[in-house]
Amino acid sequence: LAHIYGVAESLALAHGEVAFRMVHNERERISTQRSGGLLNAIAGIYGADLARTLIPIDAKTPLLRIRGYVSRPSESRGNPSGISISINARSVTTRQIVAAIREGYGTLLPRDRYPVAFIDLSLDTTLVDINVHPTKREVRLSREPEIFSAIRDAVGEALAGCDLTREAPGAPVQQQIAPAEPVAEPEAAYVAGHRALTLSDRQLRRTEMEGEENLLPPMKPVGQVAATYIVAEGTDGALYLIDQHAAHERILYDQVAERRDAEPATQELITPAILSLPPRESTALRDLIPVLGEEGFVVEEFGRDTFAVRSVPAGPGALEDPEDIREMIADLLTGASRTGPDRREAVTCIIACRGAVKAGVRLTHDQQERLLAQLARTKTPWTCPHGRPTVIAFDKRRLDRMFLRV
Numbered sequence: 001l002a003h004i005y006g007v008a009e010s011l012a013l014a015h016g017e018v019a020f021r022m023v024h025n026e027r028e029r030i031s032t033q034r035s036g037g038l039l040n041a042i043a044g045i046y047g048a049d050l051a052r053t054l055i056p057i058d059a060k061t062p063l064l065r066i067r068g069y070v071s072r073p074s075e076s077r078g079n080p081s082g083i084s085i086s087i088n089a090r091s092v093t094t095r096q097i098v099a100a101i102r103e104g105y106g107t108l109l110p111r112d113r114y115p116v117a118f119i120d121l122s123l124d125t126t127l128v129d130i131n132v133h134p135t136k137r138e139v140r141l142s143r144e145p146e147i148f149s150a151i152r153d154a155v156g157e158a159l160a161g162c163d164l165t166r167e168a169p170g171a172p173v174q175q176q177i178a179p180a181e182p183v184a185e186p187e188a189a190y191v192a193g194h195r196a197l198t199l200s201d202r203q204l205r206r207t208e209m210e211g212e213e214n215l216l217p218p219m220k221p222v223g224q225v226a227a228t229y230i231v232a233e234g235t236d237g238a239l240y241l242i243d244q245h246a247a248h249e250r251i252l253y254d255q256v257a258e259r260r261d262a263e264p265a266t267q268e269l270i271t272p273a274i275l276s277l278p279p280r281e282s283t284a285l286r287d288l289i290p291v292l293g294e295e296g297f298v299v300e301e302f303g304r305d306t307f308a309v310r311s312v313p314a315g316p317g318a319l320e321d322p323e324d325i326r327e328m329i330a331d332l333l334t335g336a337s338r339t340g341p342d343r344r345e346a347v348t349c350i351i352a353c354r355g356a357v358k359a360g361v362r363l364t365h366d367q368q369e370r371l372l373a374q375l376a377r378t379k380t381p382w383t384c385p386h387g388r389p390t391v392i393a394f395d396k397r398r399l400d401r402m403f404l405r406v
Helices: 002-014 037-046 095-104 144-160 244-258 279-294 322-334 340-355 365-376 396-402
Strands: 021-024 027-031 055-060 064-070 083-087 090-092 117-123 219-225 229-234 239-243 266-276 298-301 306-313 391-394
Touching (some): 002 037, 037 117, 055 144, 064 144, 083 095, 095 144, 219 365, 229 244, 229 365, 239 365, 244 365, 266 322, 279 298, 306 322, 322 340
Parallel strands (some): 083 117
Antiparallel strands (some): 055 064, 239 391, 298 306
């Protein structure tokens, strides 16, 4: 039965111009309309709730045309089963196209998550080899790098034009509310167990970005919860919760990534951070030294299986605490098998993560305003570099429903 469902779904998605109806045990399971198009077919199979949130794609290159729909990052899966691909109206499977779609999301999704996507490619049949598998479902493509780049770019551009702020999940509105307990006033600038924060201009500087578009809705901070989440109000009455670490991490990631092609600026440490490693890790670090040098680190061998970190990248999020530097190097060594661009990407992510303000640190109102302003000007303000959300929204209508006002 599952196989029959799969065949019917593939046919309906590949032929939006044909009406499909599937009935099992006198219950209608699939229903699509003739001439309803792909979106209608998606709604008939997966439901209108998913269909109305999808983002359309329609891109054309000299080589192919790419049409379809992709999900918002909040609608993701742990495997690529939610990705449907057709070539010239024929349902196919190809790992290369799946990888290109996933690559288009960049850091909007965690590495182990996949979007929901419905993509149809129109291209010359001579570029498609359907004789890879007896069922002819699996295909091999000629000019694969060009097709990969076109799909990745089309997905990325479609996402870039949308507000991807995550809405808070629905919650039951009728719940028994416990009596409020008195809340102690926080002492000075910090809560016991968490150090106070003085964000310097180096860490949250006012970057020259006046000409860039703000991608987040206008909002102003009104407070902080658990020294971890900034509470903000939108001009439309919406409530926003912002993860301060994830938000700052996104800011630093974009700033570090922008400097990749320039000569790395370094900041010499007053006291070098000394790393003593077991033989396996010291070998891995020795191989990483050239990559670290490209990012602004100066690492030298300091004896048998011992290394001295003498300089770190200058600029926002610069690492100065020797313990932070040791932990960052340890993080890198866990992914030492990565090569080329993946390794540089890992370095950038870890620099941003280690340099970002941590959870448990209290921010002044001015620091909160500066963080939100800089986040709004990043290229992808909705997630941190690891794909976790930075902002979750509660629109006013949802708040009214939760309090039984409507």
